[in-house]
Structures are given as C-alpha cells and as structure tokens.
Amino acid sequence: MNTVNKPLNILFIGESWHIHMIHSKGYDSFTSSKYEEGATYLLKCLREAEVSVNYMPAHQVQISFPQDQADLDKYDVIVISDIGSNTFLLQNDTFYQSKIKPDALEMIKKYVSNGGGLLMIGGYLSFMGIEAKANYKNTILADVLPVIMLDGDDRIEKPAGVYACPVEKEHETVNHFTDWPIFLGYNQVKPKDNTTVALTINDDPLLVYGNFEKGKTACFMSDCSPHWGSHEFMNWKYYTSMWVNILRYISKE
Template sequence: MKPVLLAGETFHVTSFASKGLEVGSSSRYSNGATRYIQALAAHGIDVVQIGGERCEAEFPTTLEALSQYSVVVISDVGALSLLYTPETRAGQRSVNRLELLRHWVEQGGALLMAGGYTCFQGMDGSAMFHGTAIEECLPVEISAGPDGLEAPEGLDPIVIDGGHPVLTGVPSQLPFVLGMNRVVLRTDDKAVGLVQCSIRGRELPLLAVRDYGAGRSLAWATDIGPHWLSDDFMRWRGYDQLMTNMVRWLAREI
C-alpha cells in the first residue's frame, strides 16, 4: 500500500507570563496526530505528514504528485492553507488545490476529512470548506456558518450500519466523544452514514462514506486525536482498527 498523506494536525502555542512589570514569553510546537500515526504504523501503513504551517509550500500541486499516495487525509487545517501557494503570494496565477483534490478523487483517488476546530467549516467558521470543490466530493454537506460543537457532557456514538467494511472487527460500542462538527449527510444514494450522534433531537453524522466518480471519500466529523476524542476513545482497543479500516476502505483494500 502506498503511503497516506496527512495534511494538518500541527500547531504552535505561544504564551506570556506576567510577574509585576516583568513579562516573559514561551512557545511550543505540538503535533495532534501522534497517536493516529502510531495506529496506522501498527498495521503497516506509512504516513507522510505535512503540517499546516507547511501546506502552502509543500502540499502537492499536480495529479502526478498526489498519485504517490493511497489516501489524502485533511485534518485540522483550513481551506486557505491549501489554497495559498507561493505563486499566489507573488500575485501570480496558480493551481486551486481544492479543485485538484476533487478531480483526483473523481479520477480514482481517496480523500478523508477529519473534524476539529479548523476543518469542515470550523469552530469559528474560519476553516471555510463550505462551497469549495472539496465539499462537492464529500459524503456530507458543510454549513455556511461556524459548525463546531463542544460537548463536555460527552456524545455517545450510535452505529447505524455495523455491517460496512469500515466497521469490520471494530467493537460495536464506540467510546464517547467531546465534540464534533455539525455536518449534514448527503441525500444521494452514494453517501452512506455509518455512525451518528444524537443531540437536542438532531441526528448528526459522525462517520459517513461515499463513492464519488471512480474514487471514494470519507468524513469523520470529530478529531483523530485529543481533545474531541476522549481519553477513553484514545485508549480504546478499537481505535487502531477503526482508523486503519477507514484508510484501507478508501484505498479499496477491504
């Protein structure tokens, strides 16, 4: 199996400490995909990660470059980080990488969008994938406004299609999640909801899949790591299998 390309899941945190008139600052770099990468590696799947801060310069700009990967995973990185290129900043025409991804999927590629504060439309609406070419190929529709849902009380996933290959070998009871993006399952017959969460009388798709042209797409409307994935979920014995199944189904290996 060719490597998986993971875009996003990195961030810098800068903090200030004030002690009277003296103010100090510190900065740290974090990677939210460490557990995810370990899970795929345990099943023999290599992951090439391009952190969000590197997407502008390093994310593929051609179909040939994308073809080096079995699956592209977009996780916690917004549309602008993929749309901007060095040429764009120089005032020149360049490739629209969201349209490129849509075309790649249509031609037989595989795309997974995972949730978080800066994916789908995002906690404050800044991810901005609504109305883009990527939305066109996903199994869900994205809101035009902020779609982040914080749920400190926990949301209990409900499996609605346990017979799908993505859920093969996965325990039927998934641990609770602490938040998700409020997306809507498409009504066409190619989009299939596998897992959902119920909140305030609404059923929200947590895991959905779709055949698009000759390719496939998958929406996982919560994190692949903390904090929306609870500690229980991260420690759950089904985590590795579920994350691996998503990738293998997209790559037509199961």
C-alpha cells in the same frame, strides 16, 4: 471494502500548530512559543499497522504542496485533518509574491475523480470549523465530500461527553466493534443523498461514506485526538482497527 492486502500509502495533511503565549507575573511579562502536532499517536498506530504515511504538517502545505498531479495520484488515500481551506488556497508564493500556482483543492478534486480516496477528519479547522474559518463549504471540496456543511460555525461542544453509536445495520468497517467511546464534541453536518452513515453521535452523523466520480470519500466528524477525541477514544481497543478499516475501504482499487 478494498481487502487487497497491499500496503496502503497515504498522504496525511494538517494536525499541527504553533502556540504563542504571554506569561504575566505581576509587573513583568514575557512570551514563549511552541510547536505541536496532534496526530502523532494516530500516525504511530497506522505505521505499526503497516500503513505507509507521508505526513505534511499544516505549515508545509504553504511551501511544499505537490505541483504535479502525478505526485498526488501515487497515494491510495489523502487525509485532511484540522487545517483550513485558506492554507491550500493561499500558499506563500501566491499570497506574498502574487505567483500563479496550481489550485491545491482542484488537484485534490481531480485526484478523487480519478479514483483516489479522500478522508476529512473533524476539528476546529475542518469542514466549516470555529467561526466558519475552515470554510470548506465555499470551496470545490463541498462537491466532493459526502456531507452538506452548515453556513456558519458548525462546532457542537459536549463537555459532559457524548457516545458514538453504530447505525442499526452495522457498516462493514465498524462491524463487531464494541464499547464505543465517548467524545467531547464534533462538527455538525447533514449527509448527502446516496451516502452511507456508518456511525452517529448525538443523532448527528459521525462517520459518513460516499462516492465522487471514480473515487470514494469519507468524513469522520470528530477529532482523531484531544480535545474532542477523548482519552477513552485514544485508548479504545479498536482505535487503530477503525482508522485502518476506513482508509482501506476508500482506498484505490
């Protein structure tokens, strides 16, 4: 693990959404909308642990994802959480105005190749996701991530709950953690050869580490927050320590 006590500088992408609701009350109905962010608690925990976080909500990717490779290379780790590949590939200038722009996923791949760390966290629009709409298996990040994704919808819903479990020889990033929490679902994958599975869930990988050229990668197959990330997980005494350990382990040397 990269144990140098320098402050980590990360780019956290995703974990935001808009909700448009229809309220029907007898004959009459009306609509309302709201905006939500799912990683607020995690980002608060990271900042309190002296991790410098630049947060880019999903809708900002469409208009303000870096265009210069140097703007990505300044980060120790890039985190992608619950945001589908289309948002990276179909930015507003390209989709609406047919402008040629740098491929954001190609830039992330190059960032890792040059020694950067990449973490993908699970969710309905991570890996393949609901109805396979996240669709990362059919992008160049499939080469970078340490897991083999399924062909279709990869969600495993566990409303009765399923517990995280460390492998027999505990990985250094989760060593000595106890009272492993319950989760309500996850994305199902298989680990690639020459990768390390640090945690399992329901006999599937939960936390996987790998390498891509000069960089390090990690996949956490469940959510960092509800609904898959249970309230028990959010209140787990090792919640912050686990995320900081993961980020430091894959960060630039």
